[in-house]
Amino acid sequence: MLVIFDYDGVFVxxxxxxxxxxxxxxxxxxxxxxxxxxxxxVIESFTFADVGRRxxxxxxxxxxxxxxxxxxxxxxxxxxxxxxxxxxxVADLASVHTLAIVTANRRPVVEAVLRRxxxxxxxxxxxxxDDPGAKSDKINRLRQAYAWSADQTFMVGDAVSDVRxxxxxxxxxxxxxxxxxxxxxxxxxxxxxxxxxxxxxxTFLRPTAEDR
Numbered sequence: 340m341l342v343i344f345d346y347d348g349v350f351v352x353x354x355x356x357x358x359x360x361x362x363x364x365x366x367x368x369x370x371x372x373x374x375x376x377x378x379x380x381v382i383e384s385f386t387f388a389d390v391g392r393r394x395x396x397x398x399x400x401x402x403x404x405x406x407x408x409x410x411x412x413x414x415x416x417x418x419x420x421x422x423x424x425x426x427x428x429v430a431d432l433a434s435v436h437t438l439a440i441v442t443a444n445r446r447p448v449v450e451a452v453l454r455r456x457x458x459x460x461x462x463x464x465x466x467x468x469d470d471p472g473a474k475s476d477k478i479n480r481l482r483q484a485y486a487w488s489a490d491q492t493f494m495v496g497d498a499v500s501d502v503r504x505x506x507x508x509x510x511x512x513x514x515x516x517x518x519x520x521x522x523x524x525x526x527x528x529x530x531x532x533x534x535x536x537x538x539x540x541x542t543f544l545r546p547t548a549e550d551r
Contacts, residue, residue, distance in 0.1 A: 348497035348518030364407035433461035
């Protein structure tokens with residue numbers, strides 16, 4: 340099977356890093372309010388523009404706000420901590436599945452952390468914010484590239500938007516409830532499975548005999 344992961348909130352706890360970058364963008368533009376952890380926990384469309392919109396940034400400045408957030412993240416050299424047990428789970432899954440990442444982060448940032456955690460070799464592809472298309476387009480591009488059917492492809496993410504993009508792509512979805520967003524919101528989005536901790540992924544994603 341093909342298992343596609345989001346990155347932030349699934350592999351690493353980057354909430355504080357993201358909030359700091361959002362704060363720098365808000366101060367640079369001098370409009371809207373500071374984003375909070377609550378904003379990240381409940382927002383349904385997890386893009387910088389939508390966070391800015393929620394925080395009162397004028398529509399005309401949303402592109403500049405997003406650019407300022409990205410610039411702050413690029414300057415931030417701190418690598419956030421990986422969630423406990425995610426490495427073991429990834430290694431287990433990689434022994435039987437094709438693994439990939441689709442992220443709104445930047446590939447060099449993701450690769451640096453995966454390399455630190457000795458996980459990079461397990462991933463066949465990483466699509467980042469510079470790759471064209473919505474997350475659903477990237478999911479289907481990977482699915483077609485590796486010749487997996489929709490019902491043998493899984494999207495694992497910690498946000499409502501990850502679940503919805505997976506559903507839009509027609510693949511099966513797994514909500515990672517250990518990440519940034521509230522469990523009840525993830526449940527309401529209707530994923531195929533809720534994982535409360537990384538080890539729960541093994542319950543749902545272990546292959547059956549016919550998948551091997």
